[in-house]
Amino acid sequence: MDLASAGRATVKMATEPQRPTGDARNAKEVEDAALVARARSGDREAFGVLVDRYADQARRVARAVLQDSDDADDAAQDAFLAALVKLEQYDSARPFGPWLMRIVANAATDRRRRRKVRSAVSLNEGLVAGGARPDVVAEREVLLGRLRVALAELPERRRLAVTLFDVEGYSHAEIAQVLGIPEGTVRSEVFHARRKLRVLLADWRDDG
Amino acid sequence: MTESHTPFDHRPDTRLGAALREALTAPGDRTAFVARVLAGAARQPAHPVEHLLARWAVRGIAAAAAAAFVAGLVIGRGRASAEPSVSDPDPGAMIADVQAEPNLLLVAATGR
Numbered sequence: 001m002d003l004a005s006a007g008r009a010t011v012k013m014a015t016e017p018q019r020p021t022g023d024a025r026n027a028k029e030v031e032d033a034a035l036v037a038r039a040r041s042g043d044r045e046a047f048g049v050l051v052d053r054y055a056d057q058a059r060r061v062a063r064a065v066l067q068d069s070d071d072a073d074d075a076a077q078d079a080f081l082a083a084l085v086k087l088e089q090y091d092s093a094r095p096f097g098p099w100l101m102r103i104v105a106n107a108a109t110d111r112r113r114r115r116k117v118r119s120a121v122s123l124n125e126g127l128v129a130g131g132a133r134p135d136v137v138a139e140r141e142v143l144l145g146r147l148r149v150a151l152a153e154l155p156e157r158r159r160l161a162v163t164l165f166d167v168e169g170y171s172h173a174e175i176a177q178v179l180g181i182p183e184g185t186v187r188s189e190v191f192h193a194r195r196k197l198r199v200l201l202a203d204w205r206d207d208g
Numbered sequence: 209m210t211e212s213h214t215p216f217d218h219r220p221d222t223r224l225g226a227a228l229r230e231a232l233t234a235p236g237d238r239t240a241f242v243a244r245v246l247a248g249a250a251r252q253p254a255h256p257v258e259h260l261l262a263r264w265a266v267r268g269i270a271a272a273a274a275a276a277f278v279a280g281l282v283i284g285r286g287r288a289s290a291e292p293s294v295s296d297p298d299p300g301a302m303i304a305d306v307q308a309e310p311n312l313l314l315v316a317a318t319g320r
Contacts, residue, residue, distance in 0.1 A: 044249060051245050059241065060232040069234040073241055080245045084252060140230075147231040163232065166225035172218070187218075197224055 032096035040087050051080055054097065057168050058104045064163040065108035067152050071115065072108065079107035098174040105160055105178060112156075143201075150200050154193055161186050162193035 032053075038046035058079060063072035083090075083103050090099055151159055157179060164170045164178060165186075172190070176183040234241075 044246070047249060048242070048246050051249075052242050055238060055242050055245070056233070059234050060229065063232045063234060069236060073234060073236060073244075076241070077245050077248060081248050081252065084249055143227065144231045147227055151228070151231065162224075163228060166220050166222075167229045167232065169220060169225075194221065194224065197228070198221075201224060201227060 029095045029097075033092045036087060036090060036092060036096055039084070047084060050096070054080075054100055057097070058100065060167060061101055061104050061160065061163060062108040064151065064159045065105060065156055066112055067148065071111060075108040075111045076104060078111070079104040082107060094177075095174065097168075098170060098177045101164065101168070101170070102178045102180075109156070146200055147197065150197055154196065157181070158189045158193045161189035162197065165190050166194070 032050070035046045035050050035053075039050060055076070058076040059069075059072055062075040062079070063069055066072045066075060079100070083100055086103070090096065154162075160179060161175055164175045165172070170178070172183050172186045175186045175190075179186065
């Protein structure tokens with residue numbers, strides 16, 4: 001996706017997230033429920049499919065809390081293993097994603113409390129060397145660095161709300177379930193996060 | 209696309225979402241992460257029954273300890289009410305104590 005037209009900074013972003021349609025979402029939830037049922041009965045392969053399916057999402061959500069990729073991976077791993085133990089408690093009538101993301105968010109928050117988060121946000125992390133021109137890569141690097149810093153400055157709940165809504169595609173109601181807060185508060189958190197982050201994107205676009 | 213969004217918009221902002229997604233995506237090997245999680249899972253009991261038994265074992269021990277404590281308390285109280293306690297004061301000794309008190313006062317006053 002080109003973020004700016006010719007003559008301005010043009011950056012190729014990562015694959016654009018596709019918010020699943022209602023049918024696709026329901027099909028995924030049905031598949032998840034079947035996988036959970038198999039995993040509950042001791043089928044480790046089914047659990048492996050669930051891990052593979054939610055690995056990226058869990059790592060991103062954990063990173064939104066911890067701002068460090070190593071800590072985030074540790075927290076995401078803790079969360080998956082906790083989820084495996086708690087599978088009996090999962091209500092299969094509800095979607096699996098928000099249930100798992102709640103565990104991930106809690107695991108990340110616990111880890112943040114236990115450890116002092118390394119203060120320096122790794123601005124160079126996450127850059128993937130592709131075939132893009134060096135100037136484009138450098139501009140993307142600047143944008144991503146700014147985004148991470150801006151994200152880190154948001155309150156934790158706000159970071160999670162905007163990540164779950166705009167990145168992971170969860171609804172306000174599902175995020176309310178994940179964070180254990182009213183839906184109206186989720187809308188407010190997303191609103192405030194967007195207001196800050198969009199300013200940053202606008203600045204970046206004008207830089208070119 | 210983003211230009212049409214306001215912060216109040218209830219639709220996801222795909223452009224902001226894509227930028228954040230890239231910013232939050234870990235540089236590490238995804239496959240290695242999945243393998244790490246599955247290796248951790250393999251070290252846990254494979255069947256939920258084992259988890260269940262483990263939970264029951266903990267609850268069983270706690271319940272047994274509580275039952276033992278309550279039983280001890282009940283038996284102890286039963287014994288206490290059935291037998292006169294060694295520490296129960298003897299009425300005769302109490303009277304003697306009362307009678308002895310003036311003597312003690314007298315000794316204290318005279319210094320002998």
